[in-house]
Amino acid sequence: SQQGEEDPQALSIQEGENATMNCSYKTSINNLQWYRQNSGRGLVHLILIRSNEREKHSGRLRVTLDTSKKSSSLLITASRAADTASYFCATVSYGNNRLAFGKGNQVVVIP
Amino acid sequence: KAGVTQTPRYLIKTRGQQVTLSCSPISGHRSVSWYQQTPGQGLQFLFEYFSETQRNKGNFPGRFSGRQFSNSRSEMNVSTLELGDSALYLCASSLAVGTGNTEAFFGQGTRLTVV
Numbered sequence: 001s002q003q004g005e006e007d008p009q010a011l012s013i014q015e016g017e018n019a020t021m022n023c024s025y026k027t028s029i030n031n032l033q034w035y036r037q038n039s040g041r042g043l044v045h046l047i048l049i050r051s052n053e054r055e056k057h058s059g060r061l062r063v064t065l066d067t068s069k070k071s072s073s074l075l076i077t078a079s080r081a082a083d084t085a086s087y088f089c090a091t092v093s094y095g096n097n098r099l100a101f102g103k104g105n106q107v108v109v110i111p
Numbered sequence: 112k113a114g115v116t117q118t119p120r121y122l123i124k125t126r127g128q129q130v131t132l133s134c135s136p137i138s139g140h141r142s143v144s145w146y147q148q149t150p151g152q153g154l155q156f157l158f159e160y161f162s163e164t165q166r167n168k169g170n171f172p173g174r175f176s177g178r179q180f181s182n183s184r185s186e187m188n189v190s191t192l193e194l195g196d197s198a199l200y201l202c203a204s205s206l207a208v209g210t211g212n213t214e215a216f217f218g219q220g221t222r223l224t225v226v
Contacts, residue, residue: 033214040148040199042115042217088154097142097205098167099215101154 012108019076021105023089024069030094032065032072037086037104046074046087081111113138115204117218124225129190132221136183136204142166143185144215145177148199157200160185161207189223197225 013019025032031050035043049056049065049072056063062075076083086106090099116135124130136143144167145157156169160179177187183204189196199222203215 035217040220040222042201042219043203043215045214045216048214090154097144097159097213097215098156098169099144099146099154099203100156101146103153 009103010106010108012110013079015079015081015109015111017079019079019083019107019109021074021087021089021107022071023073023102024071025089025091025100026070027091027093029067029091031092032063033090033092033099034061034063034072034074035088035090035101037088038084043088076107079107079109081109083107084109115202115216115218117200117202117221119221120219121222122224124192124223126192126194126225128192129188130192130223131186131188132200132202132223134185134187134202134204134218136185136202137216140204140206140216141183142205142207142213143179143183144203144205145185145187146201146203147171148201148220149197154201157187192225194225196223198223 031048033048034046037043047058047063049063060077065072086104088101088104090101118133142161144159146154148154158177159167163179174190179185199220201220202218205213205215
């Protein structure tokens with residue numbers, strides 16, 4: 001069953017602005033991952049945050065995880081036109097590699 | 112290192128036919144998972160294989176099946192195709208199962224259209 005639910009669903013921003021997406025989930029997790037997908041192609045892994053971590057950075061990406069609220073956020077700073085894509089959060093439970101995806105956020109960065 | 116390779120990239124089939132999709136994982140990866148992506152249902156987990164054994168299965172009818180070979184390559188088969196099976200089928204490989212620390216590497220997908 002789908003776990004992650006991203007909010008907002010669609011975001012349109014100007015190049016250089018920051019983009020923030022939120023994701024909520026329902027059950028206990030081992031880790032939460034964020035993926036990017038361009039134009040219905042394969043997904044690209046962005047960042048993995050474990051259940052005992054609160055914040056993680058990778059380049060212009062910052063992910064937070066609040067297990068008490070069962071939520072995560074993805075921040076893209078100084079956005080670029082190339083960041084235009086759909087972003088998905090996915091949760092992983094203990095003992096398997098099954099990714100439970102949210103419905104995704106479509107982000108459009110206007111040059 | 113070569114990425115995850117899925118073949119074919121595009122496929123058009125008629126209702127009632129069957130189809131086989133192939134996935135070659137990254138060298139050294141022993142876990143392969145399959146996902147179906149549709150506009151209506153989003154990304155849904157089909158099944159996961161590790162060392163030729165199905166470890167996990169999603170909520171799909173028995174028409175959807177898969178297998179993994181000793182070289183970790185995987186195939187999925189859909190029999191008696193229905194219009195609703197039209198989707199992007201994605202394969203993902205990862206290093207191990209259940210460690211909780213492994214990211215998944217996805218192929219470009221196979222776009223299946225059932226007419």
